[in-house]
Amino acid sequence: MLSRVADSLFWIGRLIDRAENIARLADAARRIEALPGEGPEPNTEWRSTLISAGLRDSDLVDLDEVSRDFAVHTLFFERQNPSSIYNCITNARENARAVRSDLTQDVWETLNHGWRTYRDMEEWEHDRSALAKLIDWMKGFSAQFRGALNGTMLRNDGYYFMRLGQAVERIDSMARLIDVKYHVLLPRADDVGSPSDRTQWQALLYAASAQKAYNFATKSDLSAQGVADFLVLSHQFPRSIRFNVNFLYQTLRQLEQHYDQRSDCHDLVADFAWRINGQSIEQVIAGGLHEFLTETVEQNYAVADALSVSYGFGAPAVSSVDKDDHGQ
Secondary structure, X not given: OOHHHHHXXXXXXXXXXXXXXXHHHHHHHHHHHOOOOOOOOOOHHXXXXXXXXXXXXXXXXXXXXXXXXXXXXXXXXXXXXOOOHHHHHHHHHHXXXXXXXXXXXXXXXXXXXXXXXXXHHHHHHHOHHHHHHHHHXXXXXXXXXXXXXXXXXXXXXXXXXXXXXXXXXXXXXXXHHHHHHHHHHOOOHHHOOOHHHHHHHHXXXXXXXXXXXXXXXXXXOOXXXXXXXXXXXXXXXXXXXXXXXXHHHHHHHHHHHHHOOOOHHHHHHHHHHHHHHOOOHHHHHHHOHHHHHHHHHHHHHHHHHHHHHHHOOOOOOOOOOOXXXXXX
């Protein structure tokens, strides 16, 4: 497969998952905002969401002056934010248009129809009651895309490249989501174990669509350690860090067999899997959850860089309408 084709397929996987993860971050903030009783300071949940979305140092954002309406616009429709849902869907569609012959009709039509639909939803931005509908639409669109991908694409290198992009994005987004919850929403030690702490960890499970899976798998009461264990180290939950690191490893093994060659990125992912699989949540917390998550994000970046070198990935194709810079 040509590098430019693999590049576009990889970024389609990343961008659609990134758009869904942005919606899930907003869902967590919306749920925390609606909690009764004592909670974080006003708009703290929206500031933390913008930080988790990678906008801490962005010129677009003044974290001292964040409002709900500003955060929703920035996350969902801001053209200057390369990770806004608008830009993610637009640029995923642009990449798909460039490699349309390598996609099934179902995958292309699902993505193209979603792009057209989302453009018409921009008028919902100023309707405060529409946020839940925007979030639900994004999660439904992403599910439809995955259904078309998994249900109609051949299990060949093109499929593997899209799934690699999805896994890389999920590792990054889950690490950021947990880290921001742990250090921004609850910065004080005396908050740990409080009713506010419990409800915010519950909101985190909702954001990851993990609340029922957590209850079924753990059969235990909700706790900070339990939630962290499930979202970081579960080998069953498809959004956990461990699950996606192992998926990266398995998928690269399949590509190794397909091309009959091995490169540095395979060794990096093998080391990544060894590190994640060799940890217990007690060891992670003893060494510092923040430090572990930071190292995970950095290691994931190194893997993405190595994939770029090995297979010729770059930045995603950018719409001719919206020429924003896109990096990893």
